[in-house]
Amino acid sequence: MDAVTIGKGDGSGPSGRSDALVEALFRPFRIGSLRLSNRLVHAPMHSNFGDAEGGVSERLLDYVDTQSRGGAGLFYVEHAAVEAPRGNNSPITLNASHERYVAGLAELADVVHANGAKAAVQIDHAGRQSNLRSTRGLPLISSSEVPWVPSGTVPRAMTGQDIRDMVQKFAEAAVRVQLAGFDAVTLHAGHGYLLSSFLSPFTNKREDEYGGSIENRMRLLVEILAACRERVGPAFPIICRLNGADHHPGGLTNEDVVTVARRLEEEGVDALDMTSGTRESGHWQFPTLYMDPGLQLDDVRAVRSAVSLPLIAIGKINTPELAASVVSSGLADLVAFGRELLADPQMPQKIRSGRKSEIRPCIYCNDCMMQLRSFRGVACTVNPSLGRGSRLAPREAAAARQVTVIGGGPAGLTAAIWARQCGHDVTLYEREPDLGGKLRLSAMLPYRSEQRRWLDYMIAECGRLGVQTILGADAASGARIEAGGDVLIVATGSEAAAGNPADERTQSVETALRRFEALGESVLVADGSQQGCELALLLAASGRAVTLAVGEVAPDSEAAVRVSLLERLGSARLRIIEGAAIAASEPACEVRTRDGERIPVAADTIIVPPAPPAVHAVPGDLAAKFAAVHVVGDAAGTTRLMDAVFAGAAAAMRI
Structure with missing residues (x-):
């Protein structure tokens, strides 16, 4: 990929404010009639927070309220199915398939608007990339009978009547989005879902006017765009989310996408929301820690040279500097953040106010995806507040307590940060000469630079908030630990056996x-x-x-x-x-x-795989000197990093 830079350094002054970043990312921009206050987009991400029928729940409203306060100019409230339940991509999918859902959607739009952002909905049909549990037994449909293997079923190829009905379903859903008071609607034609399956030669094996050449394969998308435009009128912005490439053998290529993009521009689409990957290449759809930052920008570059439409870029844009370079170079007009805004919803505000050192980084572990695939609400390893609203958010305590945290790994650091944010006086003891625990060790592994950034962030937060940190303090012997106080949080971790005692190797x-x-x-x-x-x-x-x-x-x-x-x-x-x-x-x-x-x-x-770990226990005589004791993280038998971080935060909230 060609290098994209904005010069040496970040231009930060003494306050940490970067004029170059602010100038690039916080200039207003228009998508058709829609005026945006800045160039940052909160990407459409599934949450599993809607109700069982695809309606808007209080939990979803609370989640959208928290996320949309962060300062992005355009906020997607996640995707909504145009046909339910057949079009659902999971058992819990937001719904735009009937007028009874308009009132709930309107509440979502109102929440986003109250927080100063513009609101959009991405309308979608999952097609072959669903399963019978999500469709409640209804057979899957697609362009052709090409299965997505994990679904466990072969989709039915859509008939001519199915196609005509689908055009109307998308158009009616677009009208509902407009009626609900949203500022734009996006047609999802990427990621291998129904419209994407028609575009891609990997899935489209049809021999009628909707298959074969790229002109035929894009026919359904063009018809849907025309029908939506007729129903919502010329002034309502219509965006199209489009794969720059599928990135798997036989899939959609840059060359075909350029042809599609030019045709969509001719047909009056207002912007292209560029993405990449399908379920066959899910690591492009949800880039991981092993993949390069900005990996989808070459796909954007191919389209940028072919159209004058506004473009939105996405794809592991992991720093404000990279985002600013994408915009200032003209590669794209706006930048969308997905998991990065799950990790830190306040990232746009922090960039604008010169606090980018306080941005909590995404570590691209994709545990958020594992949560969703387990039918649980979206959650984040580094942000235990995500989706929990006021139930788990730092707030001023009624009375300040003296809090002692023993152990400077991720659970202990989180507990110390949260307890300090609640107004308590916190002293953190760590037996090693450096903070981080096993997180510091694992950050030595390749492709763990974001994990190292997260550790550095937590250490810096402890310093910024005034957590007193004492290194070289051994809880087992009590060395250097001033015992006694209101609350003890034990985060001493665990240690795996070195290997097989019978073989020193x-x-x-x-x-x-x-x-x-x-x-x-x-x-x-x-x-x-x-x-x-x-x-x-x-x-x-x-x-x-x-x-x-x-x-x-x-x-x-x-x-x-x-x-x-x-x-x-x-x-x-x-x-x-x-x-x-x-x-x-x-x-x-x-x-x-x-x-x-x-x-x-x-x-x-x-x-060799580790033996069952030995927990670093705190001596009973030490624990007895505190009014309350909480044990968190590996010391409590936790095995997942996400659970350890959550336990640290929860312990601080119980003080």
């Missing part, structure tokens, strides 16, 4: 990172976890001979994370044996495959 990922330089020249990695695979990448990059021999690669990772990790592993200089287990760990180590083959592997060090 065996180590866990954690111990290997601590002793990285002494691991030898050849390493067998038999830990298939995400971190085990990342350690294999780090070892290979250091020039060691690495064999990754595991039953399965990162089986517990989010789907897009796993796919992009496999891509990184495939391009690294290491040997991979899947379906394998260690058969013997003598000097001439053997790996046994599922079919019984035994493969000798030379190894100075063997990385």
Whole structure:
């Protein structure tokens, strides 16, 4: 991808304010008749906060209220189905398929407007990328009978009558969006959903006037645009969300998309909201920690050279500087943030007021996606407030307490920050010479730069808020800890065993990172976890001979994370044996495959899955000196980073 820069440094003055960032991102802009106060867009993201029938719930209103206070000029309230339940992409999908939903949609628009932003709805039909649970047993429909494998069913190819009906469904939904008081409507023709399935040769195998050439494949989208324009009138902005490319074999290419974009401009669309990827290439749709920032900008560049329409760019735009460079270079007119605004809804305001060092970064772990696929409300690893509204948000306590936090990992740091934000006096003790706990170790792994940024953010927040931090304080011995006070929060973490005591070569990922330089020249990695695979990448990059021999690669990772990790592993200089287990760990180590083959592997060090961790307990005599004690994070048996952070925040709120 061509470099996009705005010069040396960020132009920040003594206050941290960047005039270059503010000038680039906070200039007004028009999409047709719609005037936006700035160039920042809150992307449409599913929340699972609507009611069971696709209506607007109080929880959704509360969530949209919180998110739209952040300062983005254009706010999407997530997508809405034009046909329910057949068009749903999950069992809980916002609905625009009937007039009875207009009142609820109007409440959403009112909330966004009250917070100073313009409001839009993305209308959509999931097509083949749904499942029978979401459609309540109704058969899936698509351009052709090409299944999305996880759905477990083959979609029915739409008939001519189906197509004519679908044109009207989109047009009627657009009118409902307009009636509800929204400022714009977006037709979702990306990400492999129904309209995207007609555009893509991967899914469109039709032999009628809606299949074959790109002119035929775009026919349904053009007809829907025309029908919507006829119903909403010439002044109401219509935006189209469009894949710049599908990024999988046989999918939509830049060349075809340029043809589509030119035709949409001729037909009077007001802007293009550019994106990339389908469910077959979900790591492009939801870029992960293993993917480069701004990875979709080349797709935007292909369209930029072909049309004069306003363009919205998205795709792991992970810093204000990158966003500003996209706008100031003319590559796109607006920049959309998705997961970045889940991590910190206040990011636009912080940029504008010169507080960009206070932006809580997204770490691109995609645990938010795992939440949604488990039919739970959207949640964020680094932002425990997300979706919880007033139930979990820092607020001034009735009385200030003396709070002692023992342990400076993610749970302890979160507890200290939140307790201080509530007005308590907080002292944080950490036994190591640096804060971070196991988070500091894992940040050593490749592609973890955002995790390191998050750790730096939490440490800086402790300093900014006035948390007293004391390093080298061991809770087990009580060294340097001034015991006594109102509340003790125990976040001492846990420690995995180093490996197999019978073989000194065996180590866990954690111990290997601590002793990285002494691991030898050849390493067998038999830990298939995400971190085990990342350690294999780090070892290979250091020039060691690495064999990754595991039953399965990162089986517990989010789907897009796993796919992009496999891509990184495939391009690294290491040997991979899947379906394998260690058969013997003598000097001439053997790996046994599922079919019984035994493969000798030379190894100075063997990385094995960790044994059950030992918890760092706080002595009872220390805990007895406090009026209340809360145990959080790994010290309480937590295994997920998201849960540890949430527990730290929740403990602070219980004070």
